[in-house]
Amino acid sequence: MARRPLPRILSSGTTSLARGRDLARTAADSATDVLHPLLVIGRGLRILAAAGLRRWSQTPKDKRGPALFLGAACVLVVALVPYGPLLALITLMAAAAWHGRDHTPAKTGPSDAETERLGSLYEALVPYFSIPEDPSPLFAHGGDWDKAFSGYEFDEAGRITRLHIRYPAYFTDGEATSRARIEALLHAKSGRGREYLFDWDEEGNQLDLRVLAALPTGIAAQPFVTSPGETVLGFTDAGGVHRTLPVLDGDEPRDVPPVIWRSGPRSAEPHLLAVGQPGSGTSTLLRSVALQALRHGGDVLIVDGGGGEYSCLSGRAGVLAVECGPTGAQATLEWAAQETERRLIATHRAREVGRPAPEDTRRPLWILLDQPSVLAHLSVAGGGPDPLAQLQVPLRHGRPAHVTVVVAEQFGHLELLNDAVWQHTRARVVLGPSSVQQVADVLGLPPHTTPTAQVPPGRGYARLGTGPVHRLQVPATPDPYDEATHPAYRQAVLELLPGRLAPGGGGGRDRSTPGKPLQGQPPAQGSALDAPEIPEVPAEAS
Numbered sequence: 001m002a003r004r005p006l007p008r009i010l011s012s013g014t015t016s017l018a019r020g021r022d023l024a025r026t027a028a029d030s031a032t033d034v035l036h037p038l039l040v041i042g043r044g045l046r047i048l049a050a051a052g053l054r055r056w057s058q059t060p061k062d063k064r065g066p067a068l069f070l071g072a073a074c075v076l077v078v079a080l081v082p083y084g085p086l087l088a089l090i091t092l093m094a095a096a097a098w099h100g101r102d103h104t105p106a107k108t109g110p111s112d113a114e115t116e117r118l119g120s121l122y123e124a125l126v127p128y129f130s131i132p133e134d135p136s137p138l139f140a141h142g143g144d145w146d147k148a149f150s151g152y153e154f155d156e157a158g159r160i161t162r163l164h165i166r167y168p169a170y171f172t173d174g175e176a177t178s179r180a181r182i183e184a185l186l187h188a189k190s191g192r193g194r195e196y197l198f199d200w201d202e203e204g205n206q207l208d209l210r211v212l213a214a215l216p217t218g219i220a221a222q223p224f225v226t227s228p229g230e231t232v233l234g235f236t237d238a239g240g241v242h243r244t245l246p247v248l249d250g251d252e253p254r255d256v257p258p259v260i261w262r263s264g265p266r267s268a269e270p271h272l273l274a275v276g277q278p279g280s281g282t283s284t285l286l287r288s289v290a291l292q293a294l295r296h297g298g299d300v301l302i303v304d305g306g307g308g309e310y311s312c313l314s315g316r317a318g319v320l321a322v323e324c325g326p327t328g329a330q331a332t333l334e335w336a337a338q339e340t341e342r343r344l345i346a347t348h349r350a351r352e353v354g355r356p357a358p359e360d361t362r363r364p365l366w367i368l369l370d371q372p373s374v375l376a377h378l379s380v381a382g383g384g385p386d387p388l389a390q391l392q393v394p395l396r397h398g399r400p401a402h403v404t405v406v407v408a409e410q411f412g413h414l415e416l417l418n419d420a421v422w423q424h425t426r427a428r429v430v431l432g433p434s435s436v437q438q439v440a441d442v443l444g445l446p447p448h449t450t451p452t453a454q455v456p457p458g459r460g461y462a463r464l465g466t467g468p469v470h471r472l473q474v475p476a477t478p479d480p481y482d483e484a485t486h487p488a489y490r491q492a493v494l495e496l497l498p499g500r501l502a503p504g505g506g507g508g509r510d511r512s513t514p515g516k517p518l519q520g521q522p523p524a525q526g527s528a529l530d531a532p533e534i535p536e537v538p539a540e541a542s
Helices: 014-034 036-058 061-080 084-100 112-125 176-190 282-295 326-352 372-381 387-397 411-416 419-424 436-443 487-496 536-541
Strands: 149-154 160-166 196-201 206-211 230-235 245-249 252-256 258-262 272-276 299-304 319-323 365-370 403-410 427-431 459-464 469-473
Touching: 036 084, 061 084, 112 149, 112 160, 112 176, 160 176, 176 196, 176 206, 230 282, 230 469, 258 459, 272 282, 272 411, 282 299, 282 365, 282 403, 282 427, 282 487, 299 326, 319 326, 326 365, 326 372, 326 387, 326 403, 365 387, 372 387, 372 403, 372 411, 387 403, 387 419, 403 411, 427 436, 436 459
Parallel strands: 272 403, 272 427, 299 319, 299 365, 365 403
Antiparallel strands: 149 160, 160 206, 196 206, 230 258, 245 252, 427 459, 459 469
16 A cells, blocks of 8 residues: 655655744734734723723712713713814824833933942953053043943843943053953953953954853754865854854754865865863864765775774775774874875876876875874884874875875873974864963964853864964764764764765775775785886876
């Protein structure tokens, strides 16, 4: 018996439902604007009717008869007077409109509590924004804060959400230490636990303080609308970038501003370094990068020293290897260095004879390392070589060979990374709770906001090359085999995983695999490490 198809409203997903809710909300807002006068008059009539009933209940019973007679006489007079009913109706509507208007008084200034808070903040800034030689100081003990604070906003709890400060021209706003002292003071006096943005206008001697809204944490891994070579690291504030991406935040579509990292031969930041505390989300970031690389047709090598959080990628199409031990890491990175050299030689020989680079050298190769210092320590302790030394070739020469390296490490192990990692990873990410100095040491600049002690996983800062520091929230990309995570996020990752390779198959396309060479066996026929294949490029061209 054939199944009947589901109705369209049940099979079209949540996008049409969300669009319908938006249309209904827009129609309701428009109807409220159009019917606002009628609503005001109706509210006024209700108030007048309640007042009349209250007055009638307060009238003694012996006086209700004369009152009814007097009211009937007034109605008769109004009915007999020319245009009387019309004038009475107009008068009633005007009274109803007057009594139905909004009686909320407009706020013209700060309340007593807000005035006291602004005064205490002004007094706290006096030692920093005044000198004894100033004949008419803008900041002075017992002075008027209205001259220094030209704009302010408060939330429902009475805490400052925005403050515009004028400061004297002799303040050393060009020194980072001076600005840091003011920012720390304002952060402490305005309320801890929130992120503040400090916008310094050194030319106009003005400082704008603003409380930033929390970044969205409900955006899971999904197929982002990006081009090959573009990787979404996460999402940031609307004013930080000039682009938005359509995403699903839960079940609701929205446009959010992304932090996009561009890799490839034309990238100024070809490699990435992510640093954080345990549980801060660096592994989540690497899984997100791996899924986006696989979606755009790249090959992925994973070296995991953090405890096997990438088993979901083992045996998948496009994943060349997932190594969790020091021996496998050494062999994998050695193969990656040789593959980088092979690509460079093949590309150079093709250009010598006027041919385009071979297709296998133009397919992106991603090398992802999670906590490689653990494997390096185990390898050195066992008397073996340091596997991180093999990263020098992909880091230095990976950009023209379409090889991208992503390293994730913890703050406590940064001294174990070699100089090549620090020199060639110009794209940097810091995740998790961290101090201003820690962020500045990794990114090269302090954050433009005040870091908080409690942040969700995947929350931090990002800087691409010499660009500005952006707030960052990594899309939720948990290990789908971890049952402690949100089921919706796990399902989203499972839907993005490529299909598994058949036993002994190549995934449906010709690729070089490090499987054989990594075990110390001779390269198989057609392997990327087969030396006789390299001189064949000019021979084919001739």
